[in-house]
Amino acid sequence: MTAQAPAQSPFNPDKHRVERVLCFAAHPDDIDFGAAGTIAAWTAAGVEVSYCIMTDGDAGGFDPAHREEIVALRAAEQERAAALVGVTDIHYLHERDGFLEPNHLVMWGVVKLIREIRPDVVMSLHPERNWNRIQKSHPDHLAVGEAVTRAIYPAAENPHAYPELAESGLDAYKVPWLWLFAGPEERENHFVDVTEHVESKLAALHVHVSQHPDATAMENTVRNGMVLNAQRAGLPEGRSAEAFHVVAINGPGTIAGF
Numbered sequence: 001m002t003a004q005a006p007a008q009s010p011f012n013p014d015k016h017r018v019e020r021v022l023c024f025a026a027h028p029d030d031i032d033f034g035a036a037g038t039i040a041a042w043t044a045a046g047v048e049v050s051y052c053i054m055t056d057g058d059a060g061g062f063d064p065a066h067r068e069e070i071v072a073l074r075a076a077e078q079e080r081a082a083a084l085v086g087v088t089d090i091h092y093l094h095e096r097d098g099f100l101e102p103n104h105l106v107m108w109g110v111v112k113l114i115r116e117i118r119p120d121v122v123m124s125l126h127p128e129r130n131w132n133r134i135q136k137s138h139p140d141h142l143a144v145g146e147a148v149t150r151a152i153y154p155a156a157e158n159p160h161a162y163p164e165l166a167e168s169g170l171d172a173y174k175v176p177w178l179w180l181f182a183g184p185e186e187r188e189n190h191f192v193d194v195t196e197h198v199e200s201k202l203a204a205l206h207v208h209v210s211q212h213p214d215a216t217a218m219e220n221t222v223r224n225g226m227v228l229n230a231q232r233a234g235l236p237e238g239r240s241a242e243a244f245h246v247v248a249i250n251g252p253g254t255i256a257g258f
Contacts, residue, residue, distance in 0.1 A: 009190035010248040011177060018042065018177075021049045022119040024110065024148045026100060026140035027057040028078035029208040033222065034181035035123060036085050036201040037194025038242050043086025044197075050089040050117055051082060054106065054144055059097035060211055073210055081204035085197075100140040102147035108162055110151035115170035122175050124148040126183025126245060136182040145180060152178055152249055174250040183245050190246040191233035198226065198240050 021042060025031045031039070031051060039049050057074040075092070082090055093109045100106070114122065127145030129137040152175045155161040159172040166172065179190070194201065202219055205212075212218050226240035233241050248254065 007187075007189035009246045010251075011179075011190055011246045016120075016177070018047055018120045020117060020119040021047055021121045021123060022052065022114060022117045023049065023123040024052045024054065024144055025125060026054050026138065026144045027060060027097065028053055028074040029057075029081070029205065029211055030125060030141065030182075031123075032081050032085075032201065032204045032208065034125070035179075035242055035244075036081075036204045037197040037226070037240070038192045038244075039087060040085040040197035040200045041192065041194060048089075049087045050091065050113075050119075051078075051087055052091040052093065052110070052113055053078060054093045054147075055095045055097040055100055055140060056092065057097050070210065074208075077208045077210060081207040084204045084207065085200050098140060100143040100147075102143050102150060106143075106147045107151045107155060108165075110148055111155045111162055112165055112170060114151065114156045114175060115165060115173050118173050119175070121177045121179055122148065122152060123179045123181065123244075126180040126187070128183050128187065130182065130184050132185060141182060145183075149178070157250070176248070176250050178247040178249050180245040180247070181242070185232075185243075187245040188232075188243040190244045191229055191235070191241040192244070193230070193233075193235055193239055194226065194242050195230075195238075195240045198223070 023031050043049055056071045058071050091113060125141040125144045127142055127149055157172050157174045159166050206215060229241040229243045230239040235241060
């Protein structure tokens with residue numbers, strides 16, 4: 001049986017300019033697993049990238065000796081990992097690991113940050129469950145995707161949503177693009193060749209030592225996954241890629257409104 005070709009992405013890197021990106025994730029290391037190669041390519045090209053980590057990752061880790069210091073440890077790991085791919089602007093919502101919900105308190109924080117940074121691309125974990133690899137679909141991951149998607153439309157662009165934000169000077173903002181990662185394969189429609197940034201991505205992942213009881217197995221899994229992505233994208237043999245579900249939120253083909 002012939003494999004089905006990936007859906008066509010609406011994003012054209014030769015046509016659509018990206019200058020600022022805001023990435024949302026549930027835990028320290030989520031972005032490094034899903035998108036660090038793409039982020040390294042962006043920052044190398046001069047794109048400004050910011051992270052927002054919604055929980056403190058306090059339920060992570062495998063060493064009982066780390067329990068008292070796990071929040072500080074994971075934040076430090078994320079800062080070092082981000083720096084390896086050119087990111088220094090990191091924000092935290094300080095939600096409890098494992099208890100994240102797409103409620104209005106979380107959405108308010110997302111809308112606030114989007115209106116502050118005004119990114120060309122918002123990147124997020126996917127709100128849909130990946131049944132082929134359930135580990136990609138931690139409940140916190142799904143909650144991030146849902147909260148971010150709800151915040152982007154309509155709240156971020158509606159001046160009447162969370163009016164105290166507008167009153168403080170954070171005007172409504174229309175997000176052009178939403179890039180989702182770690183979702184179902186059948187949703188993925190955009191692949192980024194990250195061959196030149198594989199080692200930076202892996203170096204960032206290895207910083208999260210508190211999360212990897214078998215670092216060699218982790219690296220092999222990530223490497224193999226990127227090779228498979230490249231094959232699915234039709235890239236030449238020996239290339240590596242990251243996969244996304246790209247959604248056009250506001251552009252020439254969309255209709256204005258709340």
